[in-house]
Amino acid sequence: xxxxEVQERFWAKVAKSDGCWEWxxxxxxxxxxxxxxGGVLHSxxxxxxxxxxxxxxxxxxxxxxxxxxxxxRPDHLWIGTRTDNQGDMVAKGRQFSPFRGQTQxxxxxxxxxxxxxxxxxIRKLVxxxxxxxxxxxxxxxxxxxxxxxxxxxxxxxxx
Numbered sequence: 001x002x003x004x005e006v007q008e009r010f011w012a013k014v015a016k017s018d019g020c021w022e023w024x025x026x027x028x029x030x031x032x033x034x035x036x037x038g039g040v041l042h043s044x045x046x047x048x049x050x051x052x053x054x055x056x057x058x059x060x061x062x063x064x065x066x067x068x069x070x071x072x073r074p075d076h077l078w079i080g081t082r083t084d085n086q087g088d089m090v091a092k093g094r095q096f097s098p099f100r101g102q103t104q105x106x107x108x109x110x111x112x113x114x115x116x117x118x119x120x121x122i123r124k125l126v127x128x129x130x131x132x133x134x135x136x137x138x139x140x141x142x143x144x145x146x147x148x149x150x151x152x153x154x155x156x157x158x159x
Contacts, residue, residue: 006037020066021073031069048072061085067092105157114139119155126150
């Protein structure tokens with residue numbers, strides 16, 4: 001993609017260690033390294049992946065095993081979809097609430113219309129044979145929302 005001189009300048013801005021290889025150049029607000037090459041802004045971790053591992057397929061993301069945004073160490077990076085990226089964020093508890101300084105799942109989400117007790121009751125009603133459309137009306141939710149709750153695609157943390 002780019003000539004050896006550009007890559008040499010890039011790697012000169014990387015502090016290598018036994019753990020993460022930290023990007024020491026310019027960073028975006030959330031800590032991801034940024035590099036301007038030929039007037040085009042690139043993410044440092046994506047360049048590292050491309051140069052060290054290979055091309056990134058269209059529409060794919062480069063994610064961090066280490067969960068460290070400025071890290072550019074190739075073996076700490078992996079390719080995933082947007083869904084993989086969001087799932088990784090949730091699994092690591094990184095969805096941040098600017099209102100409370102904590103994750104926004106379940107009842108902690110200010111937009112939640114139901115409680116964890118409601119979720120348990122919804123799942124029990126459907127398991128007992130009550131139609132999802134009836135349960136949806138009872139709780140003021142959409143039928144697809146009830147479906148996601150029952151299938152644990154939403155409120156998955158509630159047992």
